Amino acid sequence: MDKFVIKGGRRLSGEVVISGAKNAVVAILPAVILSDQPCIIDNVPDINDVRISLKILREIGAEVSRLDTCKYRIDPTTIKRFCVPYESAKKMRASYYFLGALLGKYNQARVSMPGGCPLGDRPIDQHLKAFSILGADYTLSQGMIDLKAQKLTGNQIFFDVVTVGATMNAMLAAVKAEGLTIIENAAKEPHIVDLANFLNSMGANIMGAGTDVIKIRGVEYLRGTEYSVVPDQIEAGTFMIAAAATKGDVLLKNIIPKHLESITKKLEKIGVNIESFDDSMRVWVEADAPLVKVNVKTSPHPGFPTDMQPQIATLLTLASGTSIVTESIWDKRFGYVDELRRMGADITVNGSVALIEGTGRLNGAPVKACDLRAGAALIIAGLAANGVTEIEDIFHIERGYDSMEIKLRQLGADIEKVAIPDEVQTNLERNNLSENAQAV
Ligand code: EPU
Secondary structure, eight states: OEEEEEEOOOOOEEEEEOOBOHHHHHHHHHHGGGOSSOEEEESOOOOHHHHHHHHHHHHTTOEEEEEETTEEEEEGGGOOOOEEOHHHHTTOGGGGHHHHHHHHHHSEEEEEOOOOOTTSOOOOHHHHHHHHHTTOEEEEETTEEEEEOSOOBOOEEEOSSOOHHHHHHHHHHHTTSBSEEEEESOOOOHHHHHHHHHHHHTTOEEEOBTBSEEEEEOOSOOOOOEEEOOBOHHHHHHHHHHHHHTTOEEEEESOOGGGGHHHHHHHHHHTOEEEEOSSEEEEEOOTTOOOBOOOEEBOSTTSBOGGGHHHHHHHHHTSEEEEEEEOOSOTTTTTTHHHHHHTTOEEEEETTEEEEEEESOOBOOEEEOOSHHHHHHHHHHHHHSBSEEEEEOTHHHHHHOTTHHHHHHHTTOEEEEEEOOHHHHHHHHHHHHHHHHHHO
């Protein structure tokens, strides 16, 4: 087990190259299954969720080879199994994309139910609804989801909630279905558009991705393609906030400024300077410039992303005034607040609303990441804090951020990844167990 040790107070400056998007690549890698020829995928981030996706592809029989740091060749024509067992699926919620991809190609899929999640209840009823509207029967038993169809036929799918995962899964299942599928109340995130672009580059016929109505005319054959994954808007946003929190001056490269508009607008209100170019963006704050309060409410794209909520809340602890942050996607996305309080933050949470009294400063402390974006927020807090911050459970962060500490060091941060010796780790786990036992 590793932890991050950060000596705070250093101003970030320089250039950082943003990697491919986690939430696009975890759908594009399974989508390769639909191809009738090998594909080459570029700009693949070096993150644990990618490693798990590639492992699952290998387990079901695909041939995967790494051509370069961020480039893979995947041959799906050798796939022989249609089952993703619990051991692999439990490590990543996005394993549910193997349902849509296997069903869309082979009319059958067997994937372990995605497990519990620190963000709260994460139902998949809308995914199952879409599959069944397209003609699949499903059964749930012993923790596995079984999907089977005689054939898939295009149909009208209206989602009861705006859902990224179910929109992508419906696209995967519909792309080879006979006739026209119309998805209404679809999610509009950049990764939805990226999945559509990838499938279209193989010969699919998808229109309207990025709007709330997506039309898919099924095709029989999908050819191999070479495709580069869209830049990660959340990684970019995280670095924007890290630059702002340290009153730094950072040029982000390999980004799409349009995807960052909701984040940019909020940061400008807080007092952050932002200049956008074609595929890069400069983010800076003068050393003596004040940061001021703002209210933020998360909502589906093009609204402010829930995946940036912990990071912006952390920045607001450093601003003057009282900010209100409202979370409208996940029930339990304030898990990081207790950790920030250990660093001196003044935050009160009431249901889905957090009241942040900006104190202008944070102090280093030992803290624990409880999920991916919570971990990113604690890194930002540690970079801005006085003194030393030690962050445990960084495996959450490494699920979704490519070389986070290396990129930050290149910007001048004092951050190290340090191994926690086994003996200390065992004691920590023992203490955690007894704490949990007391809590119950
Ligand atoms: N929902 C349902 N039924 C469903 C599916 C979703 O009620 O069948 C509800 C959820 O409970 C939630 C809302 O719909 O309240 C939105 O969920 P969505 O399906 O959009 O989330 P997701 O696809 O499971 C993806 C990202 C999350 C991100 C959300 C929202 C991936 C792999 N994950 O999750 O990313 O928070 O969209 O944008 O794309 C992260 O990267 O840190 C992360 C958690």
